[in-house]
Amino acid sequence: MMRGMLGVFAELDSTVDAIEELKERKLGDLTVYTPAPRHELDHAVAAPRSPLRVITLITALLGCVFGYWVAIWASEYWPLVVGGKAISSWLPYTVFGFELFVMVGGLGTVFGMFYLAGIPRITQTVGYDPRFSGEHFGVWCECAPDKLAEAEAILRRHGAVEVRGER
Amino acid sequence: MTAIAQPGDDMNHRRPNIASADIQLPSVKDWEQVDRELLAIMKPTGAWFAGLATAILCLGLGVFAFMYQVHQGLGVAGYNPPVMWGVYIITFVFWVGIGHAGTLISAILYLFRAGFRTTIYRAAEAMTVFAVMTAGLFPILHLGRPWKFFWLIPYPNWRLIWPNFKSPLVWDVFAITTYLTISTTFLFVGLIPDIAVMRDREKNPLRKRILSVLSFGWRNTEREWRHFARAYLFLAAFSTPLVLSVHSVVSFDFAMGIVPGWHTTIFPPYFVAGAIFSGFAMVWTIVIPMRRWFNLKHYVTLNHLDASAKMVLFTSLVVGCAYIVEFFIAWYGGVQYEQDYFWNRVFGSWWWAAWIMLTANMILPLSLFSQKLRRNPTWLFILSIAINIGMWFERFVIVVPSLSHDVNPWQWTTYAPTWVDYSILLGSFGWFFMWFLLFVKQMPIMALAEIKEIVPPKMKRSASNRHGGH
Numbered sequence: 001m002m003r004g005m006l007g008v009f010a011e012l013d014s015t016v017d018a019i020e021e022l023k024e025r026k027l028g029d030l031t032v033y034t035p036a037p038r039h040e041l042d043h044a045v046a047a048p049r050s051p052l053r054v055i056t057l058i059t060a061l062l063g064c065v066f067g068y069w070v071a072i073w074a075s076e077y078w079p080l081v082v083g084g085k086a087i088s089s090w091l092p093y094t095v096f097g098f099e100l101f102v103m104v105g106g107l108g109t110v111f112g113m114f115y116l117a118g119i120p121r122i123t124q125t126v127g128y129d130p131r132f133s134g135e136h137f138g139v140w141c142e143c144a145p146d147k148l149a150e151a152e153a154i155l156r157r158h159g160a161v162e163v164r165g166e167r
Numbered sequence: 168m169t170a171i172a173q174p175g176d177d178m179n180h181r182r183p184n185i186a187s188a189d190i191q192l193p194s195v196k197d198w199e200q201v202d203r204e205l206l207a208i209m210k211p212t213g214a215w216f217a218g219l220a221t222a223i224l225c226l227g228l229g230v231f232a233f234m235y236q237v238h239q240g241l242g243v244a245g246y247n248p249p250v251m252w253g254v255y256i257i258t259f260v261f262w263v264g265i266g267h268a269g270t271l272i273s274a275i276l277y278l279f280r281a282g283f284r285t286t287i288y289r290a291a292e293a294m295t296v297f298a299v300m301t302a303g304l305f306p307i308l309h310l311g312r313p314w315k316f317f318w319l320i321p322y323p324n325w326r327l328i329w330p331n332f333k334s335p336l337v338w339d340v341f342a343i344t345t346y347l348t349i350s351t352t353f354l355f356v357g358l359i360p361d362i363a364v365m366r367d368r369e370k371n372p373l374r375k376r377i378l379s380v381l382s383f384g385w386r387n388t389e390r391e392w393r394h395f396a397r398a399y400l401f402l403a404a405f406s407t408p409l410v411l412s413v414h415s416v417v418s419f420d421f422a423m424g425i426v427p428g429w430h431t432t433i434f435p436p437y438f439v440a441g442a443i444f445s446g447f448a449m450v451w452t453i454v455i456p457m458r459r460w461f462n463l464k465h466y467v468t469l470n471h472l473d474a475s476a477k478m479v480l481f482t483s484l485v486v487g488c489a490y491i492v493e494f495f496i497a498w499y500g501g502v503q504y505e506q507d508y509f510w511n512r513v514f515g516s517w518w519w520a521a522w523i524m525l526t527a528n529m530i531l532p533l534s535l536f537s538q539k540l541r542r543n544p545t546w547l548f549i550l551s552i553a554i555n556i557g558m559w560f561e562r563f564v565i566v567v568p569s570l571s572h573d574v575n576p577w578q579w580t581t582y583a584p585t586w587v588d589y590s591i592l593l594g595s596f597g598w599f600f601m602w603f604l605l606f607v608k609q610m611p612i613m614a615l616a617e618i619k620e621i622v623p624p625k626m627k628r629s630a631s632n633r634h635g636g637h
Contacts, residue, residue: 010625011624011625011626011627012624012625012626013626013627013628014627031388031389031390032388032389033386033387033388033389034387034389034392035198035364035387035616035619036198036616036617036619036620036624037392037393037395037396037616037620038620038624041389042389042393045389047389047390047393050393050394050396050397052394052397052398052401053397053401056401060405067341070321071332074321074329074330074332075329075332077327077329078327078328078329085333089333092332092333092338093332095338095341095342095416096332096338096341098408098412099341099342099344099345099412100341100345102345102349102405102408102409103344103345103348103349105401105405106348106349106352106353106401106402106405106406107348107352109398109401109402109405110352110356110398110402112398113356113394113395113397113398114383116394117390117391117393117394117395118390118391119383119384119385119391120383120384121383121384121385121386122384123384128386130367130368131367132367132386132387133360133363133364133366133367133387134198134199134202134364134367134368135197135198135199135202135624135625137624159627
């Protein structure tokens with residue numbers, strides 16, 4: 001069962017200090033909460049870059065190919081020559097290639113973000129406080145029972161306004 | 168209502184405003200104030216209910232007129248062959264154009280890091296979604312059998328018939344559908360963290376449950392923000408070419424036709440600039456009263472309005488340039504039909520519409536060269552109404568004089584909208600403002616998280632003591 005120590009911080013730099021020390025001591029996995037994205041926390045957590053761009057590129061290209069394909073296929077399915085013009089013409093069909101590039105790529109990006117960020121989250125999870133969407137930062141350190149005391153001490157030393165164990 | 172901080176003098180009277188796009192909000196002290204003030208404006212008021220009732224009344228009138236039209240046929244709409252495009256197509260182009268500024272503000276200005284967008288982009292983005300929802304109705308209203316509109320969508324069917332993919336009307340279907348999908352997605356994705364803020368403050372269990380579902384269980388973790396930021400960036404990148412493409416495709420509806428005044432290659436950039444111009448005007452029409460009624464002057468500062476006024480001035484100059492180039496090409500091209508058409512447009516039977524357009528879109532916006540007027544919200548509001556009217560008449564001038572003054576003089580005719588046209592036009596405003604008013608009281612009208620990015624967070628140490636150079 002998940003078990004850990006949650007620290008609620010009022011100041012950004014205190015949070016950064018706590019994260020750095022918890023990482024240094026390797027007490028367990030960290031989850032950092034912030035009401036708004038902050039580069040200071042990105043640097044402290046040092047997480048890898050989001051691979052979302054790969055999902056975006058693949059879905060956008062699939063959409064583009066489908067856009068051209070559906071227009072060409074439907075035209076060839078009913079090959080009616082009008083005014084001596086070509087049955088399939090890449091120039092007008094670029095509209096469909098482009099529009100579906102954008103639509104499928106955009107939707108792929110959103111679903112990719114959901115997948116990578118682990119949302120929708122339909123179950124209640126431990127280690128969260130409603131203040132994290134307001135003006136407080138949070139650090140949740142998920143660790144073994146024998147390391148909880150040390151994690152608590154670190155969080156308190158760096159000025160957490162509240163520290164509590166959860167499981 | 169909770170006490171709200173008053174705007175500081177230094178903010179509203181900063182001169183010279185070289186950095187007019189700067190994003191300091193000196194009267195916003197901390198993140199708690201952001202949540203408190205921006206969530207407080209969501210409480211419904213009597214004026215809001217009155218506004219909503221008026222909007223629904225206008226919508227009801229439009230619905231009644233449409234039902235009447237369905238029953239009686241399109242003849243009640245004032246069409247007079249060969250003028251078979253009238254108020255509906257004019258209003259379709261008008262509303263699509265309105266939507267463009269929202270995407271410009273939320274996506275393009277985001278990519279360019281133009282800070283002044285931060286406090287107005289949520290309203291502009293919502294405006295885009297509702298404007299495109301409104302625009303999308305008009306080609307359907309314009310159909311003789313509106314219930315067959317789905318025939319334009321390519322789907323496997325027992326008739327084994329597919330739409331003509333070389334038709335600009337089918338391009339429109341794809342362009343508008345994509346635009347609506349991406350705009351709605353962009354708006355909703357941006358709302359997720361703000362819905363989580365509302366969820367965490369909500370006391371009513373039912374509302375809290377609904378907000379939990381709508382926020383997808385968002386918890387503000389660093390991991391969520393990291394992927395969210397990339398997704399937001401990519402959506403902005405996808406939306407950027409949409410701003411240019413959608414109104415270009417709409418302009419092809421006209422430019423592909425061999426009709427005097429339509430068959431011109433200048434239409435795509437001309438339409439895009441006009442769309443951004445009219446959209447910014449509608450943003451002012453919405454944001455300036457909101458800024459006053461909700462006491463948001465310390466969020467939407469005069470610097471922000473000033474910066475947006477420069478955008479309006481620039482797009483007005485582009486649109487004005489396009490008008491002049493149209494006349495020049497008609498003269499230089501040497502085609503008599505084209506020359507006659509443009510003469511008729513300005514000095515003939517439609518002179519009044521053309522001069523409303525030229526005055527509102529070319530002449531009045533020149534006042535924005537004055538810094539004093541750029542920083543005068545009352546003037547900007549008045550100007551926004553004039554531009555909205557002027558841009559509707561721009562589309563009127565494109566559609567009606569061209570069709571009524573075609574290449575065959577025996578076909579020349581006139582056009583007069585009927586009460587059905589006017590009612591449906593009014594109904595479209597009712598439809599748009601109904602959605603917008605509902606949105607204002609259900610969702611934060613400014614992006615809480617993005618404003619928190621501007622307002623410095625609390626720090627234990629002073630900036631000079633902080634290590635790491637953050």
